[in-house]
Amino acid sequence: MSMITMTQAAAVREGLAEExxxxxxxxxxxxxxxxxxxxxxADQYLGLIDEFGDKRIVNTxxxxxxxxxxxxxxxxAGTRPxxxxxxxxxxxxxxxxxxxxxxxxxYMFGGQARVPLVVRQAIGVRKGGAAQHSQSTEAWYIHTPGxxxxxxxxxxxxxxxxxxxxxxxxxxxxxxxxxxxxxxGQVSDNPNDLIDIGKASIxxxxxxxxxxxxxxxxxxxxxxADQLKxxxxxxxxxxxxxxxxxxxxxxxxxxxxxxxxxxAQESVQVAGFGAxxxxxxSENLNHSLKTYVRRIGAPRTPVxxxxxxxxxxxxxTTRIIKKAKELFSAP
Amino acid sequence: xxxxxxxxxxARILEMYKTMTLIRAFxxxxxxxxxxxxxxxSIHQYIGEEAIGTAVCANLRKTDFILSNHRGHGxxxxxxxxxxxxxxxxLGKVGGTSGGKGGSMHIADFSVGMLxxxxxxxxxxxxxxxxxxALVLRNVDAIxxxxxxxxxxxxxxxxxxxxxxxxxxLPILFVCENxxxxxxxxxxxxxxxxxxxxxxxxxGMPAYDVDGNDxxxxxxxxxxIITNIRNGGGPQFLHAKxxxxxxxxSRDKMLYRPEGETEANWxxxxxxxxxxxxxxxxxxxxxxNSTNASAYKEIRDALEAAIAAPFPDGKLAYxxxxxxxxxxxxEHS
Numbered sequence: 001m002s003m004i005t006m007t008q009a010a011a012v013r014e015g016l017a018e019e020x021x022x023x024x025x026x027x028x029x030x031x032x033x034x035x036x037x038x039x040x041x042a043d044q045y046l047g048l049i050d051e052f053g054d055k056r057i058v059n060t061x062x063x064x065x066x067x068x069x070x071x072x073x074x075x076x077a078g079t080r081p082x083x084x085x086x087x088x089x090x091x092x093x094x095x096x097x098x099x100x101x102x103x104x105x106x107y108m109f110g111g112q113a114r115v116p117l118v119v120r121q122a123i124g125v126r127k128g129g130a131a132q133h134s135q136s137t138e139a140w141y142i143h144t145p146g147x148x149x150x151x152x153x154x155x156x157x158x159x160x161x162x163x164x165x166x167x168x169x170x171x172x173x174x175x176x177x178x179x180x181x182x183x184x185g186q187v188s189d190n191p192n193d194l195i196d197i198g199k200a201s202i203x204x205x206x207x208x209x210x211x212x213x214x215x216x217x218x219x220x221x222x223x224x225a226d227q228l229k230x231x232x233x234x235x236x237x238x239x240x241x242x243x244x245x246x247x248x249x250x251x252x253x254x255x256x257x258x259x260x261x262x263x264a265q266e267s268v269q270v271a272g273f274g275a276x277x278x279x280x281x282s283e284n285l286n287h288s289l290k291t292y293v294r295r296i297g298a299p300r301t302p303v304x305x306x307x308x309x310x311x312x313x314x315x316x317t318t319r320i321i322k323k324a325k326e327l328f329s330a331p
Numbered sequence: 332x333x334x335x336x337x338x339x340x341x342a343r344i345l346e347m348y349k350t351m352t353l354i355r356a357f358x359x360x361x362x363x364x365x366x367x368x369x370x371x372x373s374i375h376q377y378i379g380e381e382a383i384g385t386a387v388c389a390n391l392r393k394t395d396f397i398l399s400n401h402r403g404h405g406x407x408x409x410x411x412x413x414x415x416x417x418x419x420x421x422l423g424k425v426g427g428t429s430g431g432k433g434g435s436m437h438i439a440d441f442s443v444g445m446l447x448x449x450x451x452x453x454x455x456x457x458x459x460x461x462x463x464x465a466l467v468l469r470n471v472d473a474i475x476x477x478x479x480x481x482x483x484x485x486x487x488x489x490x491x492x493x494x495x496x497x498x499x500x501l502p503i504l505f506v507c508e509n510x511x512x513x514x515x516x517x518x519x520x521x522x523x524x525x526x527x528x529x530x531x532x533x534x535g536m537p538a539y540d541v542d543g544n545d546x547x548x549x550x551x552x553x554x555x556i557i558t559n560i561r562n563g564g565g566p567q568f569l570h571a572k573x574x575x576x577x578x579x580x581s582r583d584k585m586l587y588r589p590e591g592e593t594e595a596n597w598x599x600x601x602x603x604x605x606x607x608x609x610x611x612x613x614x615x616x617x618x619x620n621s622t623n624a625s626a627y628k629e630i631r632d633a634l635e636a637a638i639a640a641p642f643p644d645g646k647l648a649y650x651x652x653x654x655x656x657x658x659x660x661x662e663h664s
Contacts, residue, residue: 027468055468061498063491069457070464070495076446077396077465100451101458110429111651112441148655170653197655245656 001190009042009181011155012120015162016082018191020052023080026166029058029067030084030120042181044084068094068119072101072171075117080166084120088137088175091121095140102171103146114169118162123151124177124216124266125314130305134178136215136267136298141173142244142276148172149243150197153218155185157241160195168197177216200247202254206236209327210254212277213264214240217315221264224320235324243273248280255281259290260327264320269297296323335551341612345622347389347546348605351381352626354405355602357414358577360630361404361421361435365581369638371423374435377405379544379576382601383508384409386549387476387569390557394473396444396462398455403438403448406478412440415633424640431643432651444473452483456492456505463501474502474560482513484527493534496566504553504560505531505568508543510575515587531568543571544601547608576600 006014020026034049034057049057060067064085071083085091091098102115123136141149148170152158158176165172203218204225213221218239225235236254240246255261261281263274274295281293296315304310334340358376365374377384380402388397388409399406408414412428420427421435428440439447446462449455459477466473483489484507496503507527511518524530531538537559541552549571556567574596578585585593606619649660 025469058464058499061491061494063495065453065488066457066460066491066495069454069488069492070461073398073446073458073461073463074465074468075461076458077462077469079465079468081461096451097454097457101449101454105447106653107651108429108433108437109439109441109447110427110432112429112439113446145660146653148653168655170655245659248659 001188003186004189005184006155006187007042007182007184008152008155008158008176009044011159011185011187012162012176013044013046013048014187015159016166017048017051019163019166020056022191025079026082027056027058027079028082028084029060029071031060031062031067031086033057033084034059044181064090064093065097068097069101071117071119072097072105072115075115075171076105076113080116082118082120082166086122087133087178088121088123089132089135091119091137098141098147098171098173099144103144107146115171116169118165118172118174120174120176122178123175124179125303125310126178127310128305129178129303131302134303138175138243139267139272142273146171147244148197149175150241151175151177151215151243152241153180153215153239155183155187157195157201157239159187160193161197161241164194164197167194172197175215180216195241197242198245198247200241200250201239202250203237203239204235206234206258208234208258209260209262209324210236210238210251210258211262211264211320211324212238212240212251214243215266217264217266220315220317221320223317224324227317227321228324233324233328246277251277251281252285255285256288259288261289261293262320262324262327263293263295264315265295265297266315267298268300269295270300272297291327294323294327296320335547341609341614344547344605345609345614345618347385347550348602348609348619349622349626350385350389350409351546351602351605352623353414353629354381354385354408356626356630357404357408357417360627360634361418362581364418364421364634370421370435372434372436374404374421374581375402375579376577376581377402379596379600380508380510380573381405382546382549382605383506383543383571383573384478386546387504387506387553389550390553391476392473393443394471396446396473396475398446398459398462398475398477399448400452400455400479400483401436401448401450402480404435407438407440407445407448410440410445411443412438412445414630415636416440418630418633418637419640422637422640423642424637425643426640430647453479453486453488455479456483457488459503460492460495460499460501463496463503464499466502474504474557476504476506478506478508480513481507481509481511481518481522481527484530485513485522493531493536493566493568497534497536500565502560503566504557505566507568507570509570509572512575512579514579515583527570528568531570536566536568538568538570541569541571543573544599544604546601546605574599
């Protein structure tokens, strides 16, 4: 067993293929899964139709309600579907089936059924994606009892999390970042290497400040840590990986050590997940804090198109650094 | 397939009469319980529509799946759910089909293949095609039946699901129970075109009209098309015309109804029609009366048992949310 370099899209594909080989009840459905490139942009399903056939790699019509609803029905009826809604923006067409059905069935039927499905909904600003192809909606689903939400930052996260997501009996919203599909990373080729849902990774140890983040912002926070280090600030970078449940133990431990917390998110800051983390730490770790918790996130505007406006909208490494330094000025 | 000249045919119809009567008794006594303030929610009654669910489910096996809508009591009983457990669910008691988590609108009994009544119209359709896909993938010899109302034929997922069922050639029966009302709106006034059968046929799906208040006619057609689905004939559509004798929901005063409409339709209700036929075909009036008495006794006993049953511990509110993240449900201390 060894580490192999591959893109995140390929890492998810490998993880899915391994699980499909392991368990004949795992299958995937979504738009464009079996067309020439196995996906519209990043070869997410390339070659899978050849190995698994059209009963398990199901190329669907543009019918988001039914892609999601069928996945719920198929999960209840004894299979483990992976439904791909391609982008979180299109996931909104199927919020009903995800929120009213997938998240509720086990509960409202008194535990008679489980809904073991994964729904892939890619998030994040992708250059020029504008208002309807660049949204990050993770907070919507974290807010929904019954759902699990994960958001990988690295290729290794991407593979380990898709495998764990497929194996859990809960419905999982798997939110990969569109801008990271082609980002390369080191990935284990051991089919038994999984990443536990609910376990964060500490990407860098530090002593002065904790930056909690997820998805692409974890990578930008890591870059920010390099710059901060040259200015004498030692930042600990936590990549949450799993947003619900989230790894409170790791964050509590880190903040108890550093006494400072910044939450960096790409999604709209208002009522985002950073607000929950911030409130939780303020309620439970106030005695350890040297200064109040800061957040950085997107403004509450739709994602603009033109480059200068898009750049204005984005959370960047520079902005993370600037916000991080605020924790060291007057409290 | 049903052979309506066979010597045991009246006995077959008598069995359906028993089921219809049990459903009617359940709905009437559930209404009494609602009026007495015993039901912690509302109920959607199936009175007048009993023949459809009864005759369709009479042609299904325990291993087949059904998905229902908000008006699901009749479908559940017809598929074999226990009325006492259902009544306990309505009252939110221990021993309810869903342990008191769902109530009337979420009646489900997975042990008999009843995958749930549902509060959102058309979601049974999308989940139904997925359940059928799972049966195919698992190579299980069973079919799925989805019950929808006329109002649901105006939701987008109706079209997605019919298209989906056809392109993947799924073993599924769609039953449209046309009770003429979409909540309190006359469906005709908000629906273009000739109706549900034409809409199904637009997808190339075999579709049939049936008098939904004639249990024998529903049985005859259901038997034929369910056999066809089992033999690989693909999706089929049954449009059963009926009438919703009661309001949309138990609190509905039906102020939107033309005077005399309910009374006129009551003359056509399916249970009396079935009783008349049975009596003409060798079943004694005494047997009909004893069937009625035993159905009402069963449901009265169910209500008594439900009243006597304890309420669940409030802390069970935290059970069965999900496996992951249970440490952080935010329980009240």
